[in-house]
Amino acid sequence: MVNLLKKKQQRTGSVLTTFAIATFSLHLLVLILFISQGLQIRQLSLRKPPTFVQMIDGKPIAATDDLARDPEAIRQFISKTMTSMFNWSGTLPPKNFEEVTKPLPDPGILVKTSQGGSQKVTTSSWVASFALSEDFRKGFLSVIAQITPPEIFATNPNQAMSAQLIIKRVYPPKQIAPGKWRVGMVADIIQKKRSDNRTKITTFNKDLLVQAVDSFAYPLDENSTNLQKAIYSNRADKLEIYEIRNLCLLDEYSNLTEEQLKQCTNRNKSDNFLR
Template sequence: MNSYTENKTDETTALHSFIPAPSSPSKAKTPKDVLVVSILFGILGLSALNSLGLIALTGAYLSLASQKPPTLVQLVGGKAITAISMENKARSPEIVKQFVTQQLLSLMTWTGELPSDAQNGKAVLDPGVEVTSAQGLKKKITTIAWQASFGFSEDFRKGLLSSIAELTPTEVFSGGSKVILVPQSITAPEEIEKGKWKVNLVANLVTFSPSNQVGESVPFNKEIFIQAIDVPNLKADASPLEQAIFKVRASGLEIYAMRDLARTDLK
């Protein structure tokens, strides 16, 4: 009898060894526990946001630190301006277009008068500058056209002056006629290689005379090639000629070629 009871007890013990003991019921979370957990998550979230903000500020600071500060440049007249550092041959499209427009207007507009501030604020007749024409004759071009010619490369300038002398009417210097360049369109500069651009100009040369106040117009359509150059230094005691050359070349550009433009957009 005892033997049977002992065996049954051993079997029961062995069976219970394979049955996990029931776990004690978990304690329900109180509102205080929920509040503490919420506060902890809020603190972690704020810390993450602060870290992201610090990283962004550090990146912005490093970006600013790597940029070159604007350079203060003092002009000939004493005025100081700020200038942004650029590559040696880099020029903005606006500067290239403005340079071409100004040079061609000065080169091809012949009024026979000097600027109004040339002598006591009053316009005076232009005595002109004598050059040798393509036919070997001594002829005059306007002073403004002569000054504008320094915006062209030296190997191109000599032949250009001869051609301008052939085109300039002699009546310009007596006040009898005027020739005005009237641009119609100028294209945005097309970079053909580093430091070189091409611009197309569509314009008319209009000649006015006492007998023709309406004006006689001829096309002036050109393909113009521009290149970057070093800006010359201007001495404190520069002569009027040196000042004139510096004014033309201060943009760091020159025209090195010009040819007739074939109009392909006409119908």
């Protein structure tokens, strides 16, 4: 009888031990699953949103490669940025219908120059400069300030001037590295005095080096100003200009060798971004 009770107690203890081990194993498995799911959710939260590279006809297409950009989108980015940079009307872009008929004068924005002083650039130039890389933007704005006539901001009609960039050609982008392109542009900057329509034409033939950049969060509508929205629109293409050189026109642009480009660069070397 005693032996039977001992055997029964051993069987009960064995069942409880097995149940405890199984329960512990199940809890451990659930914990591992929770940790795995948590890591996957964290990776998803850190993943960049897809890059939309096609901005033609309002139909963006997600790229499989973060560094891929459509050639026509690059050309349009160059044209839009340079036009905004050098179209100086002396007035601010209209925000409503009333400002279309009565545009507000552009007060300009002061930037530091290489000589140590400060000069004005137009508001449109300052906004367009956010399409440049940060290390290039400051120096380029300094040059723009030095070549911007003070008459652009004059309220006296007899002194006022305007300027416009006339683009003749934008060459197809040539890839020079993953996510980087060289784009040639042939254009003229035409400055006109409003009182007598006298014009001054400055050749603007440049090689623009462009690179793909990461996306960033869109500013909240309720917290963003018109100026912030304008700046964001210049970054929406996920491209930026990181250098501007003199354009070499020794031969057909797309067929230039590296040696020809080197000769042209040495011949056109200048301390300024513009020549």
